[in-house]
Amino acid sequence: xxxxxxxxxxxxxxxxxxxxxxxxxxxVRTYQASGDxxxxxxxxxxxxxxxxxxxxxxxxxxxxxxxxxxxFQLAMLEDEALSExxxxxxxxxxxxxxxxQVALEAEITTYLASDNEYFRARAADLRDIMQRVxxxxxxxxEIAPPPGxxxxxxxxxxxxxxxxxxxxxxxxxLRQGSAASHVAMLARARGVPMLVGVAELDGATGDPALVxxxxxxxxxxxxxxxxAQFRFxxxxxxxxxxxxxxxxxxxAATADGTPxxxxxxxxxxxDVDAIDIAICDGVGLMRTEFLYAGGLPDxxxxxxxxxxxxEWARGKPVVIRTVDAGGDKPVPGFTVEExxxxxxxxxxxxxLAKPEIFRVQIRALLRASFLGNVSVMLPMVSLxxxxxxxxxxxxxxxxxxxxxxxxxxxxxxxxxVEVPAAAxxxxxxxxxxxxxxxxxxxxxxxxxxxxxxxxxxxxxxxTHPSVxxxxxxxxxxxxxxxxxxSLCGDAGGDPAAIPALLNAxxxxxxxxxxxxxxxKLAISSVxxxx
Amino acid sequence: MSQSIIEAKxxxxxxxxxxxxxxxxxxxxxxxxxxxxxxxxxxAGPWVDAKSIVKxxxxxxxQGATLFLRAEGTDAPDAxxxxxxxxxxDFDEGGSHAVSP
Numbered sequence: 359x360x361x362x363x364x365x366x367x368x369x370x371x372x373x374x375x376x377x378x379x380x381x382x383x384x385x386v387r388t389y390q391a392s393g394d395x396x397x398x399x400x401x402x403x404x405x406x407x408x409x410x411x412x413x414x415x416x417x418x419x420x421x422x423x424x425x426x427x428x429x430f431q432l433a434m435l436e437d438e439a440l441s442e443x444x445x446x447x448x449x450x451x452x453x454x455x456x457x458x459q460v461a462l463e464a465e466i467t468t469y470l471a472s473d474n475e476y477f478r479a480r481a482a483d484l485r486d487i488m489q490r491v492x493x494x495x496x497x498x499x500e501i502a503p504p505p506g507x508x509x510x511x512x513x514x515x516x517x518x519x520x521x522x523x524x525x526x527x528x529x530x531x532l533r534q535g536s537a538a539s540h541v542a543m544l545a546r547a548r549g550v551p552m553l554v555g556v557a558e559l560d561g562a563t564g565d566p567a568l569v570x571x572x573x574x575x576x577x578x579x580x581x582x583x584x585x586a587q588f589r590f591x592x593x594x595x596x597x598x599x600x601x602x603x604x605x606x607x608x609x610a611a612t613a614d615g616t617p618x619x620x621x622x623x624x625x626x627x628x629d630v631d632a633i634d635i636a637i638c639d640g641v642g643l644m645r646t647e648f649l650y651a652g653g654l655p656d657x658x659x660x661x662x663x664x665x666x667x668x669e670w671a672r673g674k675p676v677v678i679r680t681v682d683a684g685g686d687k688p689v690p691g692f693t694v695e696e697x698x699x700x701x702x703x704x705x706x707x708x709x710l711a712k713p714e715i716f717r718v719q720i721r722a723l724l725r726a727s728f729l730g731n732v733s734v735m736l737p738m739v740s741l742x743x744x745x746x747x748x749x750x751x752x753x754x755x756x757x758x759x760x761x762x763x764x765x766x767x768x769x770x771x772x773x774x775v776e777v778p779a780a781a782x783x784x785x786x787x788x789x790x791x792x793x794x795x796x797x798x799x800x801x802x803x804x805x806x807x808x809x810x811x812x813x814x815x816x817x818x819x820x821t822h823p824s825v826x827x828x829x830x831x832x833x834x835x836x837x838x839x840x841x842x843x844s845l846c847g848d849a850g851g852d853p854a855a856i857p858a859l860l861n862a863x864x865x866x867x868x869x870x871x872x873x874x875x876x877x878k879l880a881i882s883s884v885x886x887x888x
Numbered sequence: 889m890s891q892s893i894i895e896a897k898x899x900x901x902x903x904x905x906x907x908x909x910x911x912x913x914x915x916x917x918x919x920x921x922x923x924x925x926x927x928x929x930x931x932a933g934p935w936v937d938a939k940s941i942v943k944x945x946x947x948x949x950x951q952g953a954t955l956f957l958r959a960e961g962t963d964a965p966d967a968x969x970x971x972x973x974x975x976x977x978d979f980d981e982g983g984s985h986a987v988s989p
Contacts, residue, residue: 426908426909426912427908429912430908430909430911430912430941433911433912433915433916433941434941434942434945437915437940437941437942438940439937439940439942439943440942465942468946469948472948474904474905474948474950476904476905476907477905477907477945477948480907480908480945483908540908651977651978652977652978652980653976653977688901689901690899690901690976695899695952
């Protein structure tokens, strides 16, 4: 019996799976060229039509997201431009099979050469298209892997993934592949564990395999101890999720009984439809960028969006953030093109630079504040003068609404603490009614490591002592001056970061709704230091 | 019969650029017009057929790239207006921007 071997991989979709390896090795095909240009041209056209029909049939049986991926393949295949090089090669005397293969490989090469990961990932779609037509040319049927197996190969095509039955478990392990690929998106949506970038395996179809897509490890032919350990970890993970779901309705508290408020982050008003207001302490961050996705929104559109969330919250607090455009969130007609947008005109800086646009949002916020427990926070504040300028705008618009006899109230106005200057010297911003720590931006600015750059992902760590020290600083100042402090970045919902955040003194976090149960569970297992 | 040539340029703000779904939408919309429509990433070209998804994808236009559009035909003004609108609306994918607290 072969001994256990472990291989590292990059996690593309989290989870655990146990099963037999199934190698997606290249199928052996035989194709007999006719030697006649007319016949080869007709064969290729027929094979292409057959492939179009197959994809169209697949689209009819898949859900929306997967169907969009297939629609892309269909559009590519139906485009004459894709076949032109192959048809030209056939006209020069080549057979349909090799003409198509060479032409598509050339196209795939241009995608693989792109320096954009997204375009590189489209190579898998092109390969899918290539293989489907080649199969149609040879009349070969796709070999179906048995259910529950661990698929292993260079890369996997979206249709290979979609035609597979995942109900009985299984996983995907790829030598190449990308976490940005269509298949990775599908795997995450369906909860299928997936690793990419795994080294060449010496395993073969049928070898028992363990996929740990929480730790990024594949183990072949595990020994008894490894298997037991793996099953323990997988069970723990499942139990944690079940346990988390069970306590989601309880108010959060640490193991020693200290209450912690857990609010939710809302990206669009539609998000609240899926959340039971009873399981959270309110909305700690309502983003407003979605309103600007199609251009500048009018006052009524904004008011309707805010009202929907405020009414849903039924008296619980709703913190609405004024538009945080700029940086990685451009808005046509509002943001400006800059060489270094993360250090440029974004957040409150942009809003104050374009007050005529900002005033529209302020009027909608003033009116929404009349309807419930509304606070408003300003993003990217560095100076007290920015806070005062915004407050002045709220007061001026309030006077105008009063004159027009429009019901409204001035909301509690706080700031995001995400610029290091604000976190280092919160006393300079003591006029703010509350502080909400934006841990994503604070971390990337403190560590000088862009959060969308995989090459420096290791530096982008909210639990780095320097970041935690700044959070501590803000919390301590808030306690001293009775200014409420909360945190609304991704770290608030990250079980790995929660102990450090609570020990830094935070007692209020706002998390994405999907993370809420696990965040509450993580909080309940923290025993506070000191 | 008037044959106008209309040109326009628009910045791609979509988070991952002119990728699969946006390219499907753009080429489908372009095909709805009779006008000949070409696009490029520079004023000087190379220009490619905006109705061919294979060619549009091959430009591998990233976020922030400026898309140059050129249409020739009776419905060229409508075609350009529609295509510019689609790009400006981020291909009607509201949730495509990376969001951050």
